[in-house]
Amino acid sequence: MSTDNAIETEGLTKHFGDLVALDHVDLAARTGTVLGVLGPNGAGKTTMVRMLATLSQPTAGTARVGGYDIVKDGAQVRTFIGLTGQFAGVDELLTGEENLRFIGRLLGMPTRDAKARARELLAQFNLSDAAEKPAKAYSGGMRRRLDLAASLVGRPRILFLDEPTTGLDPRARGELWGLVRGLVADGTTVLLTTQYLEEADQLAHEIAVIDHGKVIATGTPTQLKAKIGGQSLRIQPEDHGQLDAVRDLVAQRFPDLDPVVEAGAITLGVNDDGIMPALAADLRDRGIALTEFHLGLSSLDEVFLTLTGRRTETDDDADDEGAAENEEPVK
């Protein structure tokens, strides 16, 4: 394995009073790759990103970004990082062009260069048409793209993206993924936090799953999916009364799987392509009519159910830190 790590943490820990937001986290991102940090609200993702981007200081442990210590050499770290936080860091009254030119000027670019860089990024991010509109007139997806562009003005070598697509519709999400892939192709190292397994699967070379401030699983997307049954099969019988019959059938045919009954459907993690057709045949033979028979990538919820035996809370609006204590086990 390469020792060429753009980001390394050792025992990185952060306390907020009595709350342990991050608990001895050891992570590494190889230069030029994407490290996906997957976890629910309150897992400590934002806390970690803020420390790595030198916005806050660890309670214990160390981290090196680009080879520099985040505490001792914060000023150096800031010369080659970019940060796009969960909350847009753009000025809503300024136009897209002004927002980018402003960052360029702050970085010490002459006006002409700052303008040129702004134009270049607006074109790259498909915002040229909206360049002269104030950011408050932008759609959610456009705003995120502008925010990402703003973090790229200084051509950072290491980029932190804190839930860059939370709240975006699938199309806007796909567009942002494309932009991130382009950056990585140009050699940028990316640390991306997300609540979506699909997003980590799409973008990350390595994934770390964190929960309650601790890393509970790491690996490549393939390794992780093998471990957690990366796909999930959802079966919904037409007649709710047949839920138990379906579950018994699954348990009988595939004793290793762990079907879960909820909300009028049965969900099970699968990692074998043969399971779906086999079950389809069995259900037909029993004459059980279905309204849904769907194979999809596991949701974060299912990942957590597999890894921890409990579900995450699904409070999308909660602040990353604030929600840490609200988690309750279900089942």
Next chain:
Amino acid sequence: MTAATIEVPVVRRPGPGATVGQVLTMAWRQMVRIKHNPFELVDLSLSPIMFLLLFVYVFGGQMAGSTSDYLQYVLGGLIAQNAIFLTMYTGTGINADLRKGVYDRFRSLPIARSAPLAGKIFADMFKQVWSIVVMLGLGLLMGFELRSVAGALLATLTLVVFALAISWISVLMGVVADSEEKVQIYAFVIIMPLTFTSSAFVDINTMPGFMQAWAKVNPVTHLADTMRGLLSFGPVTEPLMWTFVWAAAIFAVTAPLAMRAYRRKMV
């Protein structure tokens, strides 16, 4: 494990020159905000205009025997009071930026950590100059007799220096408070009594003894007397000196406190 060390580019301009550039860029952002939202200038002109009209035409006759005499007395005081109120917007603006995540972006950039605060304070001086021009202009229309143009320029300069210093009180509140509304409430509770227990609107010799004792040392008294002296009538040197003493003292106490609170936000 060893980590790859990234060579830090040398294109960044280090040192105080760069910091000044960053502060000016931050101030530029505030100017562009006004350009896109010019109503802000109307908004901050309305209350001084109303105060001036109401004080002079409602209270003037009883206060000084004639509205024109009272105008000659009160304009300097109203300008002083308005300048102090204006500094509140520095704190509310910083508070909003802090909560919206704009400062997270700033703090991840290789710039001086004081640049965002200093830039905001600096830009708000434009509003100070704007306000004194509006009030003096309206005063002249109402028949105010200006002592001298040089006096008006010196008054503007003094006001800006004083506002630069006391803005740090507002910055401190903006950093500490958890909402803009709270900054406004704090500011109102402090500024209202502070400005009224001074020579801004009335001769302090008409106040009861205990109130006089306070009003004589109140920084607003010194600022109002300075404005009155420079724009209208009365002594200048002594109130001007005390105004600067107060400004220096307030700056020396609140600027470090505000910067410390600002750094603490980065826990």
